[in-house]
Amino acid sequence: MFSALAPYGWDEDWADAFAPHTADGLLPGRVIRVDRGQCDIVTVGGTVRADTEFVVPRDPMKVVCTGDWVAVDPGGDPRYVRACLPRRTAFVRSTSSKRSEGQILAANVDHAVIAVSLAVELDLGRVERFLALAWESGAQPVVVLTKADLVPDPVTLAHLVQDVETSAPGVPVLTVSALHGEGLDVLVALVGSGTSVLLGQSGAGKSTLANALVGTDVMDVQAARDVDGKGRHTTTTRNLLALPSGGVLIDTPGLRGVGLYDAGSGVGQVFSEIEQLAERCRFHDCAHETEPGCAVRSAVDGGELPVRRLESYRKLVRENQWIVAKTDARLRSEIKKDWKRKGAEGRAAMQAKRGRR
Numbered sequence: 001m002f003s004a005l006a007p008y009g010w011d012e013d014w015a016d017a018f019a020p021h022t023a024d025g026l027l028p029g030r031v032i033r034v035d036r037g038q039c040d041i042v043t044v045g046g047t048v049r050a051d052t053e054f055v056v057p058r059d060p061m062k063v064v065c066t067g068d069w070v071a072v073d074p075g076g077d078p079r080y081v082r083a084c085l086p087r088r089t090a091f092v093r094s095t096s097s098k099r100s101e102g103q104i105l106a107a108n109v110d111h112a113v114i115a116v117s118l119a120v121e122l123d124l125g126r127v128e129r130f131l132a133l134a135w136e137s138g139a140q141p142v143v144v145l146t147k148a149d150l151v152p153d154p155v156t157l158a159h160l161v162q163d164v165e166t167s168a169p170g171v172p173v174l175t176v177s178a179l180h181g182e183g184l185d186v187l188v189a190l191v192g193s194g195t196s197v198l199l200g201q202s203g204a205g206k207s208t209l210a211n212a213l214v215g216t217d218v219m220d221v222q223a224a225r226d227v228d229g230k231g232r233h234t235t236t237t238r239n240l241l242a243l244p245s246g247g248v249l250i251d252t253p254g255l256r257g258v259g260l261y262d263a264g265s266g267v268g269q270v271f272s273e274i275e276q277l278a279e280r281c282r283f284h285d286c287a288h289e290t291e292p293g294c295a296v297r298s299a300v301d302g303g304e305l306p307v308r309r310l311e312s313y314r315k316l317v318r319e320n321q322w323i324v325a326k327t328d329a330r331l332r333s334e335i336k337k338d339w340k341r342k343g344a345e346g347r348a349a350m351q352a353k354r355g356r357r
């Protein structure tokens with residue numbers, strides 16, 4: 001049953017997760033696009049459109065997103081998502097620095113493909129930031145350096161790859177040119193199983209890669225704009241595509257910035273070599289600044305650890321602590337508000353009772 005959804009990633013575990021909803025006459029489906037409060041869901045009965053909000057409206061974490069498996073009412077009008085199956089993974093960033101809310105960019109993703117353009121100067125700090133969120137999501141990250149045709153000198157290219165590798169321990173770093181079809185075979189093999197999401201700045205070449213992987217121009221690509229990450233975004237919605245040779249791909253709109261969102265363990269994974277060194281510091285709460293017996297500082301002094309890495313690590317750790325503290329404070333005040341509201345309701349109910357007497 002529902003095996004027609006297999007190209008979209010349906011498997012026995014999803015079937016088990018969905019089973020309780022069968023009795024209600026609901027259909028399983030995967031969200032393939034989200035757009036202004038509505039989403040497109042692929043089901044055995046074709047693609048249906050539904051409202052995205054379910055269970056707790058206005059909580060951004062409780063809004064369905066591309067990649068979610070949901071239970072929909074096939075006949076409902078207006079049709080809405082009745083339940084969202086528990087997510088295996090979720091790529092979450094904080095929406096803006098002012099309001100520390102999480103925004104889910106993609107759900108149920110196995111590979112987080114971070115596209116980085118070689119047409120502009122490498123920003124390793126940004127790569128590390130994307131990687132922290134990718135690790136935190138539960139997906140396996142991979143960095144794809146795009147537009148390799150624009151770096152014709154192999155020595156220069158090798159150095160760039162090495163710089164990224166140093167910033168991405170445990171993460172494969174690929175170079176591709178969608179223009180010349182180079183390096184795509186490795187990527188094709190990688191995205192051939194499970195669900196992959198393409199992430200990165202606007203103009204990084206995500207949709208061009210998506211088209212190359214699908215084999216036809218399914219996604220719009222805009223003629224070259226001079227500066228990456230600036231100007232109009234070509235892709236404006238997150239789109240899920242079933243690849244012809246297996247695997248599922250999500251193309252996303254370019255992100256100008258990604259704020260960390262409770263990504264402490266993700267940061268730790270991006271900077272695993274620093275965390276390993278830190279275990280050898282004399283003080284277990286060493287801040288790697290002026291403490292004696294600091295293994296991290298001595299690695300920097302010995303040239304084994306680039307100082308840029310340490311600074312980037314510090315920056316992301318601080319940012320994450322700040323966002324976590326802020327989120328906690330917000331949660332606490334919301335809980336308090338809720339108690340106050342309930343208290344007021346309780347008092348009103350008591351008064352009404354007394355009034356009736």
Ligand SMILES: Nc1nc2c(ncn2[C@@H]2O[C@H](COP(=O)(O)OP(=O)(O)OP(=O)(O)O)[C@@H](O)[C@H]2O)c(=O)[nH]1
Nearest residue numbers: 178179202203204205206207208223224234235254
């Ligand atoms: N030279 C060269 N240009 C490329 C390559 N891949 C993509 N481009 C160009 O880069 C520009 C941006 O490509 P897109 O695929 O639209 O980028 P995107 O990441 O999807 O951008 P958004 O949808 O705005 O997030 C286009 O002009 C592409 O033709 C490549 O391998 N080589």
Ligand SMILES: [Mg+2]
Nearest residue numbers: 206207234235
């Ligand atoms: Mg695009």
Ligand SMILES: [Zn+2]
Nearest residue numbers: 281286288294
């Ligand atoms: Zn230290």
